[in-house]
Amino acid sequence: MTASATPCFATEGLTKRFPRVTALDHLTVAAGTGVTGLVGANGAGKSTLIKILLGLVPPTSGSASVLGLDTATQGLEIRRTVGYMPEHDCLPPDISATEFVVHMAQMSGLPRTAARERAADTLRHVGLDEERYRPMGGYSTGMRQRVKLAQALVHDPRLVFLDEPTNGLDPQGRDDMLALIRRVGTEFGISVLVTSHLLGELERVCDHVIVIDGGRLLRSSAIREFTRAEQTIAVEVEEGQRQLADRLTGGGETVAVQGRLLTVQVSPDDPGRTYDAVRDAVSDLGLSLLRLEQRRGRIEDVFKESTAKEPVA
Numbered sequence: 001m002t003a004s005a006t007p008c009f010a011t012e013g014l015t016k017r018f019p020r021v022t023a024l025d026h027l028t029v030a031a032g033t034g035v036t037g038l039v040g041a042n043g044a045g046k047s048t049l050i051k052i053l054l055g056l057v058p059p060t061s062g063s064a065s066v067l068g069l070d071t072a073t074q075g076l077e078i079r080r081t082v083g084y085m086p087e088h089d090c091l092p093p094d095i096s097a098t099e100f101v102v103h104m105a106q107m108s109g110l111p112r113t114a115a116r117e118r119a120a121d122t123l124r125h126v127g128l129d130e131e132r133y134r135p136m137g138g139y140s141t142g143m144r145q146r147v148k149l150a151q152a153l154v155h156d157p158r159l160v161f162l163d164e165p166t167n168g169l170d171p172q173g174r175d176d177m178l179a180l181i182r183r184v185g186t187e188f189g190i191s192v193l194v195t196s197h198l199l200g201e202l203e204r205v206c207d208h209v210i211v212i213d214g215g216r217l218l219r220s221s222a223i224r225e226f227t228r229a230e231q232t233i234a235v236e237v238e239e240g241q242r243q244l245a246d247r248l249t250g251g252g253e254t255v256a257v258q259g260r261l262l263t264v265q266v267s268p269d270d271p272g273r274t275y276d277a278v279r280d281a282v283s284d285l286g287l288s289l290l291r292l293e294q295r296r297g298r299i300e301d302v303f304k305e306s307t308a309k310e311p312v313a
């Protein structure tokens with residue numbers, strides 16, 4: 001996000017207290033265009049944030065804006081411009097996907113003919129073909145999630161909020177949904193805010209990730225930044241692990257020993273230095289190298305380290 005661009009959304013000291021719990025606690029965060037992931041364990045405050053951003057729920061204190069519009073006073077305009085895929089199932093069982101999505105398109109102001117055309121296009125884009133004429137009561141979870149996505153996209157929004165879109169899907173269904181979300185962000189050019197408690201999946205589709213826990217901001221950064229600092233080199237030597245570890249540590253490297261394997265933290269500012277240090281140390285000590293491989297940190301690890309609390313799937 002450039003300094004001059006209007007953020008897709010921004011919050012300032014956003015707090016939401018329910019009688020028994022503080023769902024959001026002085027949250028100050030912003031996201032630019034592209035696909036942004038909002039990660040947090042169950043109850044972290046993700047859905048509450050989305051509802052406030054849509055102007056559906058008032059905050060206790062603080063402020064928020066979406067595409068430059070104030071959520072406190074311009075909720076209607078926000079909902080006109082933004083698509084929303086809610087977490088919970090909300091599909092009437094007796095009508096078809098086509099009827100439902102046409103209805104939603106008309107609700108957002110499209111005339112009937114345009115609504116029918118847009119609905120057909122959108123349902124095709126999300127991968128619902130002939131099934132779209134059948135009552136939705138007989139749909140699989142994957143099909144239902146696609147309909148929910150289609151109704152969020154049918155009025156051609158600039159931005160969509162997708163609340164746990166992979167919920168209830170099997171691994172294949174999850175992969176398909178993630179690919180679809182990526183396409184929404186790239187081919188359709190619609191910015192996306194997508195929530196999940198499954199951290200690994202956001203790593204695959206997001207440009208930027210925001211991590212919240214207990215309603216507080218833990219981290220907000222580009223996906224590259226999440227994993228860049230976490231790169232390590234795995235070094236396996238036949239023997240002499242301890243000497244090698246001592247030598248590298250003495251040279252300023254951060255090293256962990258697990259049996260025959262040494263894990264050396266790669267310097268984010270000068271990755272080449274770490275490789276050279278490992279090569280020189282192995283050579284100077286006359287050790288026999290079995291394996292040297294680069295390991296890219298995973299977003300889960302970053303999250304676990306920052307929270308060191310609740311287990312996250």
Ligand SMILES: Nc1ncnc2c1ncn2[C@@H]1O[C@H](COP(=O)(O)OP(=O)(O)OP(=O)(O)O)[C@@H](O)[C@H]1O
Nearest residue numbers: 018019021023040041042043044045046047048049
């Ligand atoms: N209307 C409400 N009344 C009272 N408490 C609420 C209400 N809505 C949410 N909460 C509470 O606020 C906290 C945050 O809920 P929220 O639904 O925003 O979390 P979440 O991160 O979306 O998790 P999940 O995916 O499980 O819904 C939870 O403790 C929840 O029980």
